[in-house]
Amino acid sequence: MKIKQIEKLKTPKFIQQIESTLKPLEFLERCAKNYGDLFFTNPFGNLETLVVSHPQDLQKLFNPTNKILDAPGTVNEIFKPQLGENSLIVQNGERHQKQRQLIMPPFHGEQMLNYGQQICDITKQVTQHLKPGETFIARHLSENITMTIILKVVFGIDEGLKFENLKNLMATWLGLTSSPLSASVLLLPFLQKDLGAWSPWGKYLRLRQQIDEQLMAEILARRQQVQPLRFDVLSLLMQAEYENGETMSDAELRDNLLTLLNAGHETTATAIAWALYWIHQQPEVKNRVLHELQGLNTPDPIKISQLPYLTAICQETLRIYPVVLFTFPRITRSSVNLRGYDVAAGTYVTPCIYLTHRREDLYPQPDKFQPERFINRKYSSYEFWPFGGGSRQCLGQVFALFEMKLILATILLNCQLKLEEKAPVTPARRGFLLGPLGGVKMSRVVNTRVSASN
Ligand code: HEM
Known part of the structure; x- marks a missing residue:
């Protein structure tokens, strides 16, 4: 077979760095x-990286029996x-796998279903x-909901002053890095200079310190x-044991609570804001x-989570503008041939x-929001994969979809909303994520009963 050469961007x-930061979708397209389907870019300075998106290539790379890809935590430093240094996201190899096994159970199966009513x-x-x-702004509403869920369901902190304090602190802390410009302080280590409480990085560190102290006290x-x-995630993690009988240290618990907050709050909130937009944009x-x-008959959480059309809406929302454009970086352990390219x-x-x-071949008219695609066809995990793949695949994916469906269903059944956007809403980078520009303006309709024909 003739070996083909993968091209590097000219x-x-x-x-490339400016374009991929400011206009990521136009750049990628x-x-x-x-x-074509494989190319080398330099979106993060000098580091050259291969962009892969063809389902056949993904299947070959992510197939667990091939063990071609390494997903080291060192590339997420x-x-x-x-x-924090104990976060799952920065762990390597065996330590990463062991920590994952410990954190995963509360986000799956019966345990997760217990959180539905909450x-x-x-x-x-x-x-x-x-x-x-x-x-109101739909993203603010959904952020308020998902933040409250993280605090109550994951951290196990209920009403009261402690709850309000921590919620305000975390919202301010996350807000410091929510615009493309302010997020650059996280992406570019040379900007991470503590020049006092009023400097961007100084403020960021001091707020994190305050959150750390409150979490440690808890x-x-x-x-x-x-x-x-107690069945909140923190209580379950405090009891969970590694194979050798040890439990997580306080610092491990604290850093992973922050990891779950950062990975699970804005991602889900953004997806819900998009879903509300699409649902109200298409009668x-x-x-x-x-x-x-x-x-x-009774809209209980399990029945809601099994509804096929609601599920298809969530899938199509995550397909058309995936909240996360790329997975974490990977490194090839061995050489590999991808459809003729070495x-x-x-x-x-x-x-x-x-x-x-x-891809047009998978999703005809890819820029159209059509939930029916997911009713008419079953996509493989290399064709539809908003939560990544392989050993670092999103730990909260089952929980995130469950949460999305329950939140959307509860909103739709309890209040009638209206879109207040005059023009189509476009996507824009929000820190590491891609979200609806402006967050989607909506309003609640005055005193009307919710009904399907409205
Ligand atoms: C719609 C919502 C969400 C989306 C689109 C999303 C997407 C992703 C993606 C693309 C990755 C990287 C996967 C890879 O590199 O292959 C990831 C990792 C991760 N996600 Fe999510 N996520 C969502 C919600 C959540 C929730 C609710 C939680 C937990 C409460 C969560 C926890 C995590 C964690 C801990 C990781 C790191 C896994 C590891 O390093 O092993 N995510 N997510």
Whole structure:
């Protein structure tokens, strides 16, 4: 077989960096058009990385029996100042696998289903404050809901001053890095200079310190007063044991609580804001999902999570504009041939979710929001993969989809909303994520009963 050569982008590196930061989708689409399914870029300075998005290549690379890709935590060191050195995201090899096995169970199976009613109740509580006729930003609403879920369901911190304090602190801390410009302080280590409490990095570190102290105080209080009937994620993690019988240290618990907050709060909130946009932008989608929801005799969490059209809406939302464009970087352990192209061992690889989700051969008219695609066809995990793949695949993916469906269903069943956007909403980078520009303006309709034909 003739070996083909993978092309490198001809654009100068610094232009690639600027374009991929400011206009990531246009940049990726142009690269795919000019260079095909495999190309080398330099989006992070001098490091050259191979962008992969063809389902056959993903299958070959992610296939667990091949063991071609390594997903070392050392390439995620950029997250250390944010998440701490004990975070799952910066762990390597065996340590990463062991920590994952410990953190995973509360986010799956029966344990997760126990959180369903709590998620619906929190959504009702937060949405009841929406005033009829007043415009609000959908992303602010969904962030408020997912933050409350993280605090109550994951951290196990309920109402009261402690809850309010921590919620405000975390919202301010995350807000410091939510715009493309302010997020550059996380992406570019040379900007990480503590020049006092008013400098961007100084402020960031001091807030993190305050959050750390509150989390540590909570962990210590729980250790002193063990309550066996608590089922929040922190309580379960405090009891979980590694194979050698050891449990997580306080610092491990603290850093992984921050990891779950950072990985799970804004991602899910952004996906929900997009879903609310699409549902209200297309009346036939809204009608169909309301019919489905109102067909349930008792809208209990398990039944809601099994509804096919609601599920398809969530999938299509995550397909059309995946909240995360790329997985974490990977490195090839051995050389590999991808559809005739040779890739050397030791190559940095960046699997690109967005480009797979925009393939015409998989998704005809890829820029159209059509949930029916997911009813009419079953996509493989190399064709539809908003949560990444392999050994670092999103740990919260089952929980995130469950949460999305319950939050959307509760909102749709309890209040009638209206889109207040005059023009189509476009995607824009928000820190590490891709979200709707402006967050989607909506309003609550004055005193109307929710019904499918509205
Ligand atoms: C719609 C919501 C979400 C999306 C789109 C999303 C997407 C992703 C992606 C693409 C990755 C990287 C996977 C890879 O490199 O292959 C990831 C990793 C991760 N996600 Fe999510 N995520 C979401 C929600 C959540 C939630 C709710 C949690 C937990 C509460 C969570 C926890 C994590 C963790 C801990 C990792 C790192 C896994 C590791 O390093 O082993 N995510 N997520």
